[in-house]
Amino acid sequence: MDTPAPLTIALVIATPGTGWGGMEKHTADLAKALSERGHEIHVLAHSAYSERFPQAVRFHPLPFQLGRRNLWLRHRLRQALRSIRPNIVHAQGNKAASLISAVRHHTGVTVGTLHGTKSSHKAFDKLDGVIGVSREITDSIAHPNARLIFNGLQPLDGSGHKQCRAPGIPVPDERPLLMAAGRLEPVKQFDRLIRAWAQTDCGGKLVILGNGSQRGRLQALIQELGAEDRILLPGHEPNILPWLQAATACIISSSREGFPYILVEALMASCPVLSTPVSGVKDFLPEQCIAATDSVEAIAKLINIHMAKAGALADSQGESFRRAREHLSLETMVSKTEAFYRDLLASTPARR
Numbered sequence: 001m002d003t004p005a006p007l008t009i010a011l012v013i014a015t016p017g018t019g020w021g022g023m024e025k026h027t028a029d030l031a032k033a034l035s036e037r038g039h040e041i042h043v044l045a046h047s048a049y050s051e052r053f054p055q056a057v058r059f060h061p062l063p064f065q066l067g068r069r070n071l072w073l074r075h076r077l078r079q080a081l082r083s084i085r086p087n088i089v090h091a092q093g094n095k096a097a098s099l100i101s102a103v104r105h106h107t108g109v110t111v112g113t114l115h116g117t118k119s120s121h122k123a124f125d126k127l128d129g130v131i132g133v134s135r136e137i138t139d140s141i142a143h144p145n146a147r148l149i150f151n152g153l154q155p156l157d158g159s160g161h162k163q164c165r166a167p168g169i170p171v172p173d174e175r176p177l178l179m180a181a182g183r184l185e186p187v188k189q190f191d192r193l194i195r196a197w198a199q200t201d202c203g204g205k206l207v208i209l210g211n212g213s214q215r216g217r218l219q220a221l222i223q224e225l226g227a228e229d230r231i232l233l234p235g236h237e238p239n240i241l242p243w244l245q246a247a248t249a250c251i252i253s254s255s256r257e258g259f260p261y262i263l264v265e266a267l268m269a270s271c272p273v274l275s276t277p278v279s280g281v282k283d284f285l286p287e288q289c290i291a292a293t294d295s296v297e298a299i300a301k302l303i304n305i306h307m308a309k310a311g312a313l314a315d316s317q318g319e320s321f322r323r324a325r326e327h328l329s330l331e332t333m334v335s336k337t338e339a340f341y342r343d344l345l346a347s348t349p350a351r352r
Helices: 022-036 047-052 071-084 094-106 135-139 190-199 215-224 241-246 261-268 296-307 310-316 318-327 330-347
Strands: 008-013 040-045 058-061 088-092 109-114 129-132 146-148 177-181 205-209 231-235 249-252 273-275
Touching (some): 008 071, 008 094, 022 047, 022 261, 040 071, 071 094, 088 094, 109 330, 129 330, 135 146, 190 205, 190 231, 215 231, 261 318, 296 310
Parallel strands (some): 008 040
C-alpha cells in the first residue's frame, strides 16, 4: 500500500496573546506531533506565542488582538493562507472558526475544533468538518461532519509511569493531600473549592497550583476563613507530575470546561480525580466521583466522602486509569485528527 502524501496544514489560534491555556497547549502539541509525522505545519497566531512552537513548525504572526470582524485582520489572514496554500486549515475555537469561515473560499479543506460549551456554534456551520473534544460538545453540534476526538497527552512513558523529579515547589507531607491546578480565574471556581474544603473535617491540606487574576481575592478568602494552615496557593508549578503522584486526589471545581487537561494529566499519572459535572468527566470517572452540582455544598460532600476512604477511591478508578491510557494519549489524538483530515479531503471538492 502506498504511503499517503504529506499534507500542508495551517493551524489557526485567534486568541489575543494574553494567556496560555488548554486550547493553546492543544494546538502546540498537535502542531509538533503532526510535524514529526512529516507534514508541513504552519501556525497562524499572535506573535506572543512564537516561542511556544518548535523550529520545524512555520510560525506566522498575525494581529489576533483585533476583533473577528476587523477587515485588516481578515485581509492579513487571507494573504497568509494564499501564500501557504494549505490542504487543511484547522481553526481552534470560535473566533478562529468565524475568521476562517469568512475567508474559506481562499483556503483548502476547513476544520474547526470546538473546545468549550457555547450557546451558539454558528461560527462552525460553514466549515467542512468539526471536532468536539468531549462527547457532550460533539453531541451538541448540528453539523453533518462532526467527530469526537478527546484531548490527549504524551504518555509518561510506555507503561504510563515516569521517574519523578523534584518539583519546583515542595510537596507538603500532610495527608490527605487534595490538589487542584489551573488559572486562578472565576470559571475555575476555586473560591467555592476553598469554602468547601473549609467546611470539611478530613484534615490534611488543599493545594491549588496556578496564577491568575483571582489570586489576591482567593488569598483574602483563605485568611477570612482562618484556613491558612490547611489551604496553600503556592503559585504556578511547571512540573505537576510529582504532585499528581503524591496527591490523595486531584479535584476539578469548574463551572464549565471543554475537556479538562488536568483530568488527562491526573488519570495518566494514576491519580484519582473528583469533579464537578463539567463536560468530559462522565466518560472517564465513576458516577460517585462526580458532584451532583457545582455548589459549595456538593463539592464539600464529595470531598468528605472520598477523602475518608482514600484507598477505596484509588481502587474505584482503576478502570479510569486504563481508559485514559487507551484513549487519552497524544498519539491517539493525533492519529484520529490526521484520519479526519484525510476523510474530509477525500469527500470535499478542492478550493483552488
